[in-house]
Amino acid sequence: MTTTTPSRGRRRAPSRMERAAGKAAALQRPRVVLALLLLLALVCVMLLDGYLRAEVGGDQRVRTGASSSDVPDEILDGGPIVTFRGGRATTVSVPDKTIALTFDDGPDPTWTPQVLAVLEKYDVPATFFLVGSMVSRHPGIVEDMVEQGHEVGIHTFTHVDLSYQSEARVRREMEQTQLALAGAAGITTTLFRAPYSSQTDAIDDYSWPVYEKLGQDGYTSVFVDTDSDDWKRPGVAKIVQWATPEQNEGASVLFHDAGGERSQTIAALPKYIEKMRAKGYTFTTVSGVLNQQEQEQQQVPAAQGDGRTRLQAAHRRATGTLLYEGKALIAAVAVAEVAVPTLSVGLMVVGVAVLGRFGMMLILARRHHRQRNRRRFSWGPDVTRPVSVIVPAYNEKECIANTLHSLARSTHPIEIIVVDDGSTDGTAEIAESLGMPNVRVIRQANAGKPAALNHGVRSARYDIVVMMDGDTVFEPDTVRLLVQPFADPEVGAVAGNAKVGNRTTVIGAWQHIEYVMGFNLDRRMYDLLRCMPTIPGAIGAFRREAVLQAGGMSEDTLAEDTDITIALHRAGWRVVYQEHARAWTEAPGSLKQLWSQRYRWSYGTMQALWKHRKSLTDKGPSGRFGRVGMPLVVLFQIVTPLFAPLIDVFTVYAMIFVDLRASLLAWAAVLGVQLLCAAYAFRLDREKYRYLLMMPLQQLAYRQMMYLVLIHSCVTALTGGRLRWQKLKRTGEVGTPAGAG
Structure with a gap:
């Protein structure tokens, strides 16, 4: 051997690589x-995208009906608008020959702009009950909607049936939608329509506590008494027929501007407006109905000022933290809307x-x-x-x-x-x-x-x-x-x-x-x-x-x-x-x-x-x-x-x-x-x-x-960091296997 x-001289100075490695170690x-x-941020973006698409929480009704023994008779037999002024639940009916035209499930990037174009053409105001997740994904449509003088209400954030949800879930659905509205149009609203709701006589013991709690928080719950059933796509004539009230009565009429293929709705809407105007009907918003009722009760002439403002009385200007949080939500959703599809393709x-x-x-x-x-x-x-x-x-x-x-x-x-x-x-x-x-x-x-x-x-x-x-x-x-x-x-x-x-x-x-x-x-x-x-x-x-x-x-x-x-x-x-x-x-x-x-x-x-x-x-x-x-x-x-x-x-x-x-x-x-x-x-x-x-x-x-x-x-x-050659701890347990070679 x-x-x-x-020769054993003075120990060498550290090399350039080793000096750089020492600095890199601390980093x-x-x-x-x-x-x-970075990975967590991506996960959060994806979770936000999934949540916004309303694919969590069950986009379906979780019950088929229940008793209504705890619901006051005057509510079950009353009008389609339920208010809680002064802490007492009351209903409001739409005046004769008046249509409170309402749309559910939007905004949709395909159908809602077409609905807005028809309404603008005929100078008809409407109330849109919006899904918060859709608002955050299409904020520009909501902004246009409000600027055109239409009124908006909450239709929950994920379009979930609130009847069996916890109080915390109900509060979260409302707050998140208000946040989305603040970021999209700089407003909040006091109007609410529950998903899967219809007429007031369908309120039961499971849903009534939800409406009561929201009423205490200042919300007005809006139902329908005339349903176009346009989601069934029965044809333009049927949609117009089913949306027409009987005997010149006033009505809260339901259409849909999202949630499916709505070409029949777009085709039926001009015919419906023309037919109702020919019958002497006028169109208003939910706030317009409430304003008209208040004037009649107080026996005062119509309020002076901008008529569009009176038709949007349910809106509140978003300010302070709520406004900035809303804008942050809209920005985060915009990132998710771009990032997730791009990553999917990649x-x-x-x-x-x-x-x-x-x-x-x-x-x-x-x-x-x-x-x-x-x-x-x-x-x-x-x-x-x-x-x-x-x-x-x-x-x-x-x-x-x-x-x-x-x-x-x-x-x-x-x-x-x-x-x-x-x-x-x-x-x-x-x-x-x-x-x-x-x-x-x-x-x-x-x-x-x-x-x-x-x-x-x-x-x-x-x-x-x-x-x-x-x-x-x-x-x-x-x-x-x-x-x-x-x-x-x-x-x-x-x-x-x-x-x-x-x-x-x-x-x-x-x-x-x-x-x-x-x-x-x-x-x-x-x-x-x-x-x-x-x-x-x-x-x-x-x-x-x-x-x-x-x-x-x-x-x-x-x-x-x-x-x-x-x-x-x-x-x-x-x-x-x-x-x-x-x-x-x-x-x-x-x-x-x-x-x-x-x-x-x-x-x-x-x-x-x-x-x-x-x-x-x-x-x-x-x-x-x-x-x-x-x-x-x-x-x-x-x-x-x-x-x-x-x-x-x-x-x-x-x-x-x-x-x-x-x-x-x-x-x-x-x-x-x-x-x-x-x-x-x-x-x-x-x-x-x-x-x-x-x-x-x-x-x-x-x-x-x-x-x-x-x-x-x-x-x-x-x-730009660097590393050095690292020595791993060994045990020496590896030997040549028996029979190897």
């Missing part, structure tokens, strides 16, 4: 918070891309497997010359012995170079104490993994170097199989097959699934496309000449393995995957360590892609990675995973607001496709299928964590 020890928590806040594109990727991986992985495993396939003459195996080690006392013992059983001639990167736990001493004749231990002051690998490459005796991690275990045939592709002079590097050794843990099982799919589908696909993005640090082989030509392992990024792989592509070398060369590595033992590892990988990959962004314009064979590999990696390793959490959020959104069964079936279908891909990857690698039982849980927990890691990495990249 040969030991090389550098990591705010970045995590920012990433979570996610459809992402979904198609993901499914396309699955299909491409299956096709290309099968082709790769058949091509590399046919009897006649050969890289060329067997590679039998010795190679150098470089083991960078930093505080690997738990693992270094297992690593070196596994290399000692190699069936291929090797020299082993252990580069101790300033370990403080006796790693170098353990390596030396094993007494292996083909092991050299090189000590260096702590400088990071790239520096350790470069030191090993410069010290290597042979033209092929194998790089592995200090916690990795090789099978006896691993090195021999790994170097055979170098029989092809175009090959500059070879990726091996990394396996998770401690797969008995939950985290290990999750990573096992991920590794098998990644190595047996992704890498096979990239190999055939000749754009392999990464030689894994756990097992990779390189031509020493190619590494030195590329400038060695760079310290510019945290993903030195991705960095050197892309550099080799750009230098014109071919990078391939050798599936049968297997290495066993240890998965992180805790979620915290897993987060640290994946955070470094994700961020390092982004750094490497950005560093080699000019590969997009490389010409000739060396530009293949830029033309094919770079777009694929960016799309499927950054963009698609970034959108993946949104797919999950949209799935939950659809379950809550749209269709639970259909959403569950869609989620199960996607899971089924992933299971199919995973099962095929397991088949290629001859792995046991029982681990796939963990896949549904992996999709619900592990995958979400990986998404957050990627978001965190993107935020760090966008804010």
Whole structure:
């Protein structure tokens, strides 16, 4: 054994990267918070959008009828307008030959403007009972409505039957609608019409307490005594006929300007107005009826002033906090109205891309497997010359012995170079104490993994170097199989097959699934496309000449393995995957360590892609990675995973607001496709299928964590932070499996 020890001088000053890392460390928590806040903001926007579409709360009547023994007879037998002036419930009837024209369920962007145009043409005022969620989505229509002199009332926020709702729910429905009106038109109103209400004789013991409570709060409840039933779409003639009062009586007449296809309503409305005017009727609002009744009771002449103002007497000007909160609601809804459809389209594109990727991986992985495993396939003459195996080690006392013992059983001639990167736990001493004749231990002051690998490459005796991690275990045939592709002079590097050794843990099982799919589908696909993005640090082989030509392992990024792989592509070398060369590595033992590892990988990959962004314009064979590999990696390793959490959020959104069964079936279908891909990857690698039982849980927990890691990495990249090479705690429990090789 040969030991090389550098002179022990003054400790080196921190590098530029390490100084930047120190500053970045203090910023990591705010970045995590920012990433979570962005996701929370999106969730809030989607919840608001779902709530506004009135798909929560049951847009249907929850009861079919009940007794009315507690309702006063004068209410049941009275007029269609119920007031509570002075705390006493009274009804008001519409005077003879007078129509209080009312519309429910709006505003609707298609039908309400057409209704307003007809009313403006005939100079007819009306009262619109508006759904708060629709007001917040179409505030401009409400503003036009009020400016034209029409009156508005509340029809709840989500068009829910209030009879069985809690007092808090009733109050919330009213307050939210008032807030929407304040933001849309700068007003509030005292008029109310309950969804699914009709005439006063339909009031029962469940609904009457609601009207009483609202009456105490100053609301006037408005019913109908003549219903056009236009929602049934019976034809224009029937609508006009059913909306006509009998024997010149006055009436509160109901039409609808939303809630369905209203072309018959639009066609019937001019005919109805012309018919009623021909019969001597006048049109007014609910406030106009109340104003006329008050004048008759007091026997005073009609009030002087703007007639339109008297017809809008139920309106109150919104001021102060209410006005600003209302405008904030309208602004938030405007964002939701744009964001949710845009994201929906984007996610459809992402979904198609993901499914396309699955299909491409299956096709290309099968082709790769058949091509590399046919009897006649050969890289060329067997590679039998010795190679150098470089083991960078930093505080690997738990693992270094297992690593070196596994290399000692190699069936291929090797020299082993252990580069101790300033370990403080006796790693170098353990390596030396094993007494292996083909092991050299090189000590260096702590400088990071790239520096350790470069030191090993410069010290290597042979033209092929194998790089592995200090916690990795090789099978006896691993090195021999790994170097055979170098029989092809175009090959500059070879990726091996990394396996998770401690797969008995939950985290290990999750990573096992991920590794098998990644190595047996992704890498096979990239190999055939000749754009392999990464030689894994756990097992990779390189031509020493190619590494030195590329400038060695760079310290510019945290993903030195991705960095050197892309550099080799750009230098014109071919990078391939050798599936049968297997290495066993240890998965992180805790979620915290897993987060640290994946955070470094994700961020390092982004750094490497950005560093080699000019590969997009490389010409000739060396530009293949830029033309094919770079777009694929960016799309499927950054963009698609970034959108993946949104797919999950949209799935939950659809379950809550749209269709639970259909959403569950869609989620199960996607899971089924992933299971199919995973099962095929397991088949290629001859792995046991029982681990796939963990896949549904992996999709619900592990995958979400990986998404957050990627978001965190993107935020760090966008804010210009940097990280340092992080050492994970190892247990040394991974050894070469019995019978492996």
